[in-house]
Amino acid sequence: MKNSSPLTQEQSRFLQENGYIIIEDVLVKKEIQTLLQTANTIIKNHEKDKVDDKNTRKNHGVDYYNIHNPLEYSEVFDFLIDHFISFDIIRYLMGPYIQLNGCHIFVRRPTRNNLGNIGKFHTDSGPALQRILPLPGNLPLQLKVQFFLTDVLTENQSNFWAVPGSHLRQVGYHHPFCFIPQYNAYLERGDLPPDAIQVKLKAGDILFHHLNLWHAVAPNFSNQTRISISLRYAQMWFKEYYSYYSSAIIDRMTPRRRRLLGDFGEYKSGDIAYRPPIDQVPLILDDKAELYGWSMKWLEDR
Numbered sequence: 001m002k003n004s005s006p007l008t009q010e011q012s013r014f015l016q017e018n019g020y021i022i023i024e025d026v027l028v029k030k031e032i033q034t035l036l037q038t039a040n041t042i043i044k045n046h047e048k049d050k051v052d053d054k055n056t057r058k059n060h061g062v063d064y065y066n067i068h069n070p071l072e073y074s075e076v077f078d079f080l081i082d083h084f085i086s087f088d089i090i091r092y093l094m095g096p097y098i099q100l101n102g103c104h105i106f107v108r109r110p111t112r113n114n115l116g117n118i119g120k121f122h123t124d125s126g127p128a129l130q131r132i133l134p135l136p137g138n139l140p141l142q143l144k145v146q147f148f149l150t151d152v153l154t155e156n157q158s159n160f161w162a163v164p165g166s167h168l169r170q171v172g173y174h175h176p177f178c179f180i181p182q183y184n185a186y187l188e189r190g191d192l193p194p195d196a197i198q199v200k201l202k203a204g205d206i207l208f209h210h211l212n213l214w215h216a217v218a219p220n221f222s223n224q225t226r227i228s229i230s231l232r233y234a235q236m237w238f239k240e241y242y243s244y245y246s247s248a249i250i251d252r253m254t255p256r257r258r259r260l261l262g263d264f265g266e267y268k269s270g271d272i273a274y275r276p277p278i279d280q281v282p283l284i285l286d287d288k289a290e291l292y293g294w295s296m297k298w299l300e301d302r
């Protein structure tokens, strides 16, 4: 296979070693403005109408919370699903048999209050997955991409807080909520974990991270609410995550986006993840199938 990665060698190494990576300047100014304006309207409505079943305000609190499935409110987020930069990296790293199993608006308000669970170090997607590590050469089970719509240029601005390299460490105990108690003990004492870093980036940059990365959200002592859009890609076999895609959403999508949202049209195979349709590969990878290691030659040879 030729080296056809959309990441440079340096970027690939950084992601493999650290468990996260920032790609700068993915969104242009106009896109940031439109996405931010729309996100702010949705946030305002959620806070005014107290629609607590469609966000995590009840569980996480009113300062730091997530709004489920913004695709339900506006089309402006649609292009992020297979954005030409972020999605090319996703499909290169994860292969063609993937889905978008969650999309959220992250709201992180300035606060001096207790940050609840989001402010604690954790891994994603359940305690069992803490024990399945993304070792080199394996496809990731899940990658999350965040599109930042506001700057996070200094520390304590509700930065993504990561322990670089932790995605390759076995936690060595069972925690039902996927916490990392030895790191949260620092926070409880009012100390900072020595090797955790607060990621800094600007509006328009994106952040990828592995589900196993030990991460938290830092406090927000600034006077600006941090807003980002998170998209969670997973292998097809994964369950969706607060993502119900109504027919109104599905109907407006391109064929590839529909597929990523779990719509297989007329195709019925019993177990779709086990026997995905043949067009899954060209639909997701188009002319990159061969280059990214998913040759369709076996079909011709049959």
Ligand SMILES: O=C(O)CCC(=O)C(=O)O
Pocket: 106, 108, 118, 124, 144, 146, 159, 160, 161, 215, 216, 217, 230
């Ligand atoms: O707000 C963030 O940057 C991260 C939120 C978080 O903990 C997560 O995505 O699991």
